[in-house]
Amino acid sequence: MNQVIELVKRKVKKEKPEVSELGFGKYYTDYMFSMDYQEGKGWHNAKITPYEPLSLDPSAMVFHYGQAVFEGLKAYKTKEGKVLLFRPEKNVARMNISCERISIPQVDEKMVLEAIEQLVDLERDWIPDQEGTSLYIRPFIIATEPCLGVRPSREYKFLVILSPVGSYYTDQLKPVKIYVDEEYVRAVPGGTGYVKTAGNYAASLRAQEKAEELGYEQVLWLDGIERKYIEEVGSMNIFFKINGEVVTPQLNGSILGGVTRDSVIQLLQYWGVPVREAQISIDEIYDAYIKGHLEEVFGTGTAAVISPVGELNWKNISMKVNGTGELSARIYETITNIQLGKEKDSFNWIMEI
Ligand code: COI
Numbered sequence: 001m002n003q004v005i006e007l008v009k010r011k012v013k014k015e016k017p018e019v020s021e022l023g024f025g026k027y028y029t030d031y032m033f034s035m036d037y038q039e040g041k042g043w044h045n046a047k048i049t050p051y052e053p054l055s056l057d058p059s060a061m062v063f064h065y066g067q068a069v070f071e072g073l074k075a076y077k078t079k080e081g082k083v084l085l086f087r088p089e090k091n092v093a094r095m096n097i098s099c100e101r102i103s104i105p106q107v108d109e110k111m112v113l114e115a116i117e118q119l120v121d122l123e124r125d126w127i128p129d130q131e132g133t134s135l136y137i138r139p140f141i142i143a144t145e146p147c148l149g150v151r152p153s154r155e156y157k158f159l160v161i162l163s164p165v166g167s168y169y170t171d172q173l174k175p176v177k178i179y180v181d182e183e184y185v186r187a188v189p190g191g192t193g194y195v196k197t198a199g200n201y202a203a204s205l206r207a208q209e210k211a212e213e214l215g216y217e218q219v220l221w222l223d224g225i226e227r228k229y230i231e232e233v234g235s236m237n238i239f240f241k242i243n244g245e246v247v248t249p250q251l252n253g254s255i256l257g258g259v260t261r262d263s264v265i266q267l268l269q270y271w272g273v274p275v276r277e278a279q280i281s282i283d284e285i286y287d288a289y290i291k292g293h294l295e296e297v298f299g300t301g302t303a304a305v306i307s308p309v310g311e312l313n314w315k316n317i318s319m320k321v322n323g324t325g326e327l328s329a330r331i332y333e334t335i336t337n338i339q340l341g342k343e344k345d346s347f348n349w350i351m352e353i
Contacts, residue, residue, distance in 0.1 A: 005033070005118055010050035019130050022166035024303060029126040029135075029162040033119045036144075037105055039154040046111075048119055051161065057146035061153040067143035068198040069098035072302045073259070074136055074165075075120045075353070077129040078341040083120060083353040085137075086339050088113060090259045095139060098195035103152040104141055112139065112158075119160055121353050128164050134339075136165045136303065168235065168303040169217065173332065175310025175323045176299070178233060179216035180282060181207045182315070186231065186254075188224035193231070193254030208234055216313060218299075222282060224254065230280045236301030237261040238309075240285060241327055243293045250277040260300040264331055266347060273327070282314055289319045296325030306332035 010030055017027045028051050035046040062068050073091045076084045092109045099106055116137060120127075127135040139160045143153030169176060184207040187193025192200055207219045220238065223229040230249050232238055237258040239248045246268055251257050268275040288294040289312075297309035308324040337343035338350065 005115060006047040007031075007122070008047060008049040014051075016126065017164070019128050019133060019166070022128065022133060022164055024165045024168045025136065025163050027164055029123045029164070031119060031122055032162075033115045033160040035115075035158050037156040037158070043105070043107060043111075043158065046115060048115075048122065054157070054159075056144060059146040059148055061143035061145050061147055064148060065143070065150060066197070066199045066202070067102055067104065067153055068140065069095060069102050069104060070138060070140035070196050070198065071095045071098075072136060072138055072196075073116075074134040074302060074339070075127055075162075076134050076339045076341075077124075077127040079129065080341075081129075082341060083124055083127060084339065084341055085116075085120070085351045085353065087259050087263070087349045088116060088137075088351055090262070091139070092116075094196065094257065094259075095141075098197055099141065101192055101195045102197050104143070104156060107141075107158060116160055117351075117353050119162065123162055124353075126162065126164050128166075132167050132336075134165060136163045138163065165303075167305070168301075169307060173308060173324050173329070175308040175321070176217045177215065177311040178218050178220045178309055178313070179211035179214055180220045180222065180312055180314035181211065182222065182227050183207070183210075184219075185224035185227070186221040189253055191224075191254060194251070194256060196256065204234055214313070216311075220312065228281050228283070230282060230285070231255050233299050236299035236304040236307060239264065239296075239298050239300065240280065240288070240294065241296035241325065242285075242288045243295070245274040245276060246327070247276045247278055247280055249280055252279070258301055260302055260305065260335070263335060263347070263349065264300050264306070267331060267334060270346070285312070286314065286317070286319065289321075294319065294321060296328055297321045298325070298328040298331070306335060 032051045071091045141158045144157050145153040145155040211219045218234045221231040299307040308328045312319040
């Protein structure tokens with residue numbers, strides 16, 4: 001690391017939560033990284049300061065037109081006390097793809113990666129090392145210019161905050177129940193489905209509430225035109241094992257290209273397990289289910305890791321799947337072992353801090 005970022009120290013450190021209390025995204029560490037953007041000046045004012053509330057003008061454009069992008073990645077602590085990041089360069093590169101779509105100026109990827117390393121290094125003591133825990137890293141950018149005109153902001157703030165986390169769902173390997181929604185859509189061709197922008201998540205909340213009211217934990221989205229082709233689940237990409245072959249929806253412009261999704265595809269190819277990215281209709285899944293060929297369903301994501309799916313409800317038909325399948329369990333074990341430095345990193349995915 002060669003970049004020196006100004007550090008403003010805090011006087012009193014926070015008390016750290018008990019590991020059993022962690023959950024997901026409830027606690028934040030002592031420090032955060034921030035930098036500002038101004039038209040004509042570029043990104044500047046990079047610093048690490050105590051974690052604290054922001055002061056923004058009520059007319060800051062993010063509040064009105066939602067110009068905001070974010071990322072999510074994790075730092076892991078090994079039993080020997082080493083701190084490892086999992087493919088962080090993929091997240092930083094994806095952030096620039098999101099910025100391009102939402103008309104936010106590009107960030108210097110090398111600089112941002114170094115800022116993340118420096119912040120995580122400073123907060124090493126906050127990284128839990130119990131199984132299933134990690135330090136969730138949330139970089140994000142918001143439009144800060146005070147203006148009510150609809151146009152790209154000329155000022156932005158980039159921040160990185162850190163949150164020690166347990167599993168995203170209550171129980172990591174407990175199969176989740178998923179509701180296939182035909183009323184709402186998440187994305188349409190030409191829209192923003194392939195990027196991590198706040199509005200995608202805001203637009204998903206009503207369907208998520210509806211699924212919960214019906215007793216389901218997540219929504220499976222179908223395509224926005226025919227409401228037929230499978231896209232992704234609320235906070236993860238989705239995989240199906242049918243007759244020995246693994247299939248996942250192909251990246252079509254309205255699906256998020258997950259880092260875990262990509263890692264799982266590479267891992268399956270390495271193991272010689274047939275895996276295919278394809279357009280998959282919900283009817284095909286139902287057909288496989290009826291014929292007894294739907295062997296496993298699982299979601300993948302940074303927050304969700306590998307999450308087995310136990311039930312898919314489509315048109316009030318409840319398709320029950322074989323809980324935590326053998327393949328999902330093997331993938332979970334291998335990915336988490338690589339992330340924790342317990343297994344050889346044959347893919348060069350790990351960056352030690
Ligand atoms: C992630 O997996 O990192 C996500 O961003 C999903 C969700 C928590 C928004």
